[in-house]
Amino acid sequence: MKNVLIIGCGLLGSSLVRRISKKKIAKKIFIYEKSKLNISKIKKLKLPGKIVNSLEDAVINSDLIIFCTPMSEYKNLIIKINKFISSNTIITDIGSSKNESSKIIKKFLKKGIHWIQSHPITGSEVSGPEYGKENMFKDKWCILIKEKKTNLKNLKFLNSFWKKVGSKTVIMNVEKHDKIFSITSHLPHLVAYNLVKSAQDFEKKQKYDLIKYSAGGLRDFSRIAASNEIMWRDIFFDNKINVSKAIDMFIKNLNSFKKDINSKNSMSILKKLIQTKKVRSRIIKLKQDTNKPDFGRN
Amino acid sequence: MKNVLIIGCGLLGSSLVRRISKKKIAKKIFIYEKSKLNISKIKKLKLPGKIVNSLEDAVINSDLIIFCTPMSEYKNLIIKINKFISSNTIITDIGSSKNESSKIIKKFLKKGIHWIQSHPITGSEVSGPEYGKENMFKDKWCILIKEKKTNLKNLKFLNSFWKKVGSKTVIMNVEKHDKIFSITSHLPHLVAYNLVKSAQDFEKKQKYDLIKYSAGGLRDFSRIAASNEIMWRDIFFDNKINVSKAIDMFIKNLNSFKKDINSKNSMSILKKLIQTKKVRSRIIKLKQDTNKPDFGRN
Numbered sequence: 001m002k003n004v005l006i007i008g009c010g011l012l013g014s015s016l017v018r019r020i021s022k023k024k025i026a027k028k029i030f031i032y033e034k035s036k037l038n039i040s041k042i043k044k045l046k047l048p049g050k051i052v053n054s055l056e057d058a059v060i061n062s063d064l065i066i067f068c069t070p071m072s073e074y075k076n077l078i079i080k081i082n083k084f085i086s087s088n089t090i091i092t093d094i095g096s097s098k099n100e101s102s103k104i105i106k107k108f109l110k111k112g113i114h115w116i117q118s119h120p121i122t123g124s125e126v127s128g129p130e131y132g133k134e135n136m137f138k139d140k141w142c143i144l145i146k147e148k149k150t151n152l153k154n155l156k157f158l159n160s161f162w163k164k165v166g167s168k169t170v171i172m173n174v175e176k177h178d179k180i181f182s183i184t185s186h187l188p189h190l191v192a193y194n195l196v197k198s199a200q201d202f203e204k205k206q207k208y209d210l211i212k213y214s215a216g217g218l219r220d221f222s223r224i225a226a227s228n229e230i231m232w233r234d235i236f237f238d239n240k241i242n243v244s245k246a247i248d249m250f251i252k253n254l255n256s257f258k259k260d261i262n263s264k265n266s267m268s269i270l271k272k273l274i275q276t277k278k279v280r281s282r283i284i285k286l287k288q289d290t291n292k293p294d295f296g297r298n
Numbered sequence: 299m300k301n302v303l304i305i306g307c308g309l310l311g312s313s314l315v316r317r318i319s320k321k322k323i324a325k326k327i328f329i330y331e332k333s334k335l336n337i338s339k340i341k342k343l344k345l346p347g348k349i350v351n352s353l354e355d356a357v358i359n360s361d362l363i364i365f366c367t368p369m370s371e372y373k374n375l376i377i378k379i380n381k382f383i384s385s386n387t388i389i390t391d392i393g394s395s396k397n398e399s400s401k402i403i404k405k406f407l408k409k410g411i412h413w414i415q416s417h418p419i420t421g422s423e424v425s426g427p428e429y430g431k432e433n434m435f436k437d438k439w440c441i442l443i444k445e446k447k448t449n450l451k452n453l454k455f456l457n458s459f460w461k462k463v464g465s466k467t468v469i470m471n472v473e474k475h476d477k478i479f480s481i482t483s484h485l486p487h488l489v490a491y492n493l494v495k496s497a498q499d500f501e502k503k504q505k506y507d508l509i510k511y512s513a514g515g516l517r518d519f520s521r522i523a524a525s526n527e528i529m530w531r532d533i534f535f536d537n538k539i540n541v542s543k544a545i546d547m548f549i550k551n552l553n554s555f556k557k558d559i560n561s562k563n564s565m566s567i568l569k570k571l572i573q574t575k576k577v578r579s580r581i582i583k584l585k586q587d588t589n590k591p592d593f594g595r596n
Contacts, residue, residue, distance in 0.1 A: 096514070121513050125578070126591040141511060176506070183500045185514025188493060192515070194552050195489055196574040201547065202481045208474070211580045213439060215419050216394070216483025217490070219587040220518055226578035229571035236559045236567065247556045249499065251549055254492045258545045261534045269534065273527035276494040280423070280524035282509045289517040293424045295593040 001161070003028040005062040006049065007077060008069030009042055011124060012094055014132030016066060016165065021048035022134050025164045030058035041129050059084040064161065066118075067093035071101045071234040075108055082110040090154050091115040096181060096231075097238035098145055098174040114154045117145035119177065120167055121185075125226040135166065139287070142167035143177055182242035186235055187250060190243065192224035193232075299459070301326040303360040304347065305375060307340055309422060310392055311366030312430030314463065319346035320432050323462045328356035339427050357382040362459065364416075365391035369399045369532040373406055380408040388452050389413040394479060394529075395536035396443055396472040412452045415443035417475065418465055419483075423524040433464065437585070440465035441475055480540035485548060487530055488541065490522035 004026040006013045013031070020026050029049035033039050039051060052058045059065065059081050067074060074093070085091075091113065095101050098117055105115050120142040124131060142162040146155060155171070162169050172180075199218055203210045214222065236243055260269040284291045302324040304311045311329070318324050327347035331337050337349060350356045357363065357379050365372060372391065383389075389411065393399050396415055403413050418440040422429060440460040444453060453469070460467050470478075497516055501508045512520065534541055558567040582589045 121511055124591045131591060140513065143511075179504065180506055180508055180511055181514060183497050184508050184511045184516040187496070188515030188519055190555055191489055191493055191519075191552075193571060193574050194548065194555055195486060196577050197570055198485070198544070198548050198551050199481050200573065200577065201551070202544075206477065208478055210478060210482050211577060212584055212586070213419055213441075213478055213482045214577075214581050214584075214586045215438065216421075216479060217486030217522055218482040219581050220522060221486055221489075222574075222578045222581050223587070223593065224515055224518060225574040229568055229575065232571060233564060233567050236555075237562050237564075240559045240562070244556055244560055246496070246500075247552060250492065250496050251552060253496050253499070254489075254545060254549060257488055257492055257534075258542055261538045262542055264535050264538070266531060266535075269531050270527055272495055273491060273530060275498065276491050276520075276523040277527065279494050279498065279509060279512075280520045283512050283517050283520050286510055286512075288510070288512045289521070290595050293422045293429060295521065295595050297588050297593050 001026050001063045003030065003062045005030040005032060005058045005065045007032045007065065007067050008073070009033040009038060009047070009049075009129050010068065011127050011129070011131050012120070012122070012136065013066070013068030014042070014045075014047060014129035015134065015136035016068065017047050017049045018132060018134040019137065019165050023164055025161065026064070028061075030062060032058060038129055045129060047129065055080055056084050059089065060086070062089055064158075065089060065091045067091070067095070070228075070230045071095045071097070071238055072230065074101055075104050078105065078108045082108075085110060085113050087112045087114065089113075090157060092118045092158055094118055094120055095235075095238070096185060097178055097235045099178050099241070100238040102145070102147075102174050114151055116150055116155055116158050117174075118158065118162065119143040119145075119181070120162070120165075123227075125223050127228045137162070138166035140167055142169050144169055144171050145174055145177060146171045147173060178239050178242050182239055182246045186239055186243050187246040189224055189227060189232055190236065190247070191250065192221040195221045196225040299324050299361045301328065301356075301360045303328040303330065303356045303363045305330045305363065305365050306367030306371070307331040307336060307345070307347070307427050308366065309425055309427070309429050310418070310420070310434065311364070312340070312343075312345060312427035313432065313434035314364060314366065315345050315347045316430060316432040317435065317463050321462055323459065324362070326359075328360060330356060336427055343427060345427065353378055354382050357387065358384070360387055362456075363387060363389045365389070365393070368526075368528045369393045369395070369536055370528065372399055373402050376403065376406045380406075383408060383411050385410050385412065387411075388455060390416045390456055392416055392418055393532075393536070394483060395476055395533045397476050397539070398536040400443070400445075400472050412449055414448055414453055414456050415472075416456065416460065417441040417443075417479070418460070418463075421525075423521050425526045435460070436464035438465055440467050442467055442469045443472055443475060444469045445471060476537050476540050480537055480544045484533055484537055484541050485544040487522055487525060488534065488545070489548065490519040491530075493519045494523040
């Protein structure tokens with residue numbers, strides 16, 4: 001590959017820049033970033049990419065374009081790049097949900113242009129290029145979206161790109177992807193936001209100083225609930241049908257727990273608590289998390 | 299203090315044994331443990347306490363007795379120690395909820411005996427004496443329960459004990475304690491169990507391999523949902539009125555999020571997501587969690 005264009009250079013965009021440069025995956029890295037604050041950070045960090053003010057040259061001269069912006073910016077960016085893009089350039093993105101974003105791409109992208117969606121399963125609660133790191137994608141899953149019309153040669157190229165970046169890849173369609181991540185990612189984030197919101201409401205109402213005692217469990221949720229709000233609004237909206245179904249299932253199960261608690265049904269609640277315990281060891285066996293107690297925090 | 303008796307030598311009991319011995323807080327440490335597996339572990343670990351098979355001698359010869367068992371065992375143990383206990387010995391416990399346990403103590407403990415409840419805000423998802431550690435309580439809050447009849451001299455003694463153990467102490471009544479921890483600890487645990495349960499249900503129904511992709515958020519919940527099931531059943535049952543109210547508030551807020559998502563109400567959802575973000579920095583400022591992104595895991 002000759003050149004790559006990273007559009008949006010925050011946490012993940014800047015991590016890609018670092019990794020692509022380190023592993024010499026592309027000759028030149030162009031960076032397009034609209035936030036002035038991020039641009040000044042990128043300069044200060046001396047990230048190994050060329051910041052471009054206009055998209056034209058970078059789009060024309062890149063083999064691969066990676067959208068690393070919030071999904072709500074795709075449409076405007078697509079309209080901009082349509083003027084310069086040719087079918088020699090492959091586009092991908094790293095959005096966490098694919099339902100609506102895939103429709104926007106189909107609707108607005110110039111005909112004949114290849115966009116294959118990606119979703120690397122990585123990230124953090126912090127945002128901005130200063131938190132990016134070269135090994136952000138290492139040994140992490142990256143989902144590649146295959147649709148009926150996906151060009152297999154391009155898919156192979158993109159697959160090989162993510163492997164060079166350090167990811168393990170797997171291919172899915174939009175429907176399966178969005179169902180799986182509504183449960184493993186979108187619902188957990190919503191639930192964390194909601195728990196912290198509930199704690200704040202309670203604190204206001206009762207005038208108790210709750211946060212002081214957050215080490216009992218709340219602090220874990222607060223980390224997830226500190227994630228980027230624009231990114232997560234976009235994800236919840238993009239995948240709203242699956243997220244909505246996930247909420248309903250979650251509430252149904254929570255009401256069942258409530259019934260067990262109110263009736264002190266020991267058998268029923270123990271069955272649930274023992275069952276859920278098994279997931280942790282599966283996760284650790286699959287190397288999806290550290291095996292140290294308490295995440296090795298203390 | 300001359301001697302201390304630890305009843306139940308799992309994660310927290312064994313941590314107390316380690317710390318009391320290290321800091322020479324007591325002359326002798328008696329350990330009463332009913333699990334044969336734990337006893338063999340304690341012997342193998344060479345924990346600095348004397349394992350006793352019967353409670354009589356240890357109860358008679360101790361200045362302080364600390365219950366470190368699940369709360370559902372208090373009643374039977376109280377009935378046993380009533381035979382030997384005198385008003386010279388102070389009793390405490392480390393249970394995470396106080397409503398029903400305080401009633402059981404009042405109902406079954408021999409009159410004239412002093413039991414002041416404690417709740418050190420610490421722990422882990424793992425159980426057993428092999429995971430205990432000397433600094434388990436260091437710089438952690440320990441709540442001391444003061445009721446109308448609490449003997450102030452004894453409260454002072456217990457306060458000084460927990461400080462020697464390394465904790466920061468604060469005094470509350472049962473009602474305030476149970477309300478606060480229904481939100482900062484009991485609800486987060488229930489929600490984590492419920493999220494993992496929902497993921498398991500979904501996995502079964504859809505026949506998707508979800509756990510593989512748990513790094514998107516689910517893995518954090520799986521840690522909490524791996525906590526000891528007996529301990530948590532006891533807590534949910536002990537504090538069922540507050541937990542039940544907390545569930546209702548949580549569901550109400552979750553339905554409000556669902557409404558925002560289904561109607562794509564950007565203003566309303568962003569307001570919530572921005573608001574919740576603030577809690578993380580408060581928690582870090584209060585040193586209730588590590589300030590490293592992603593708990594410093596990767």
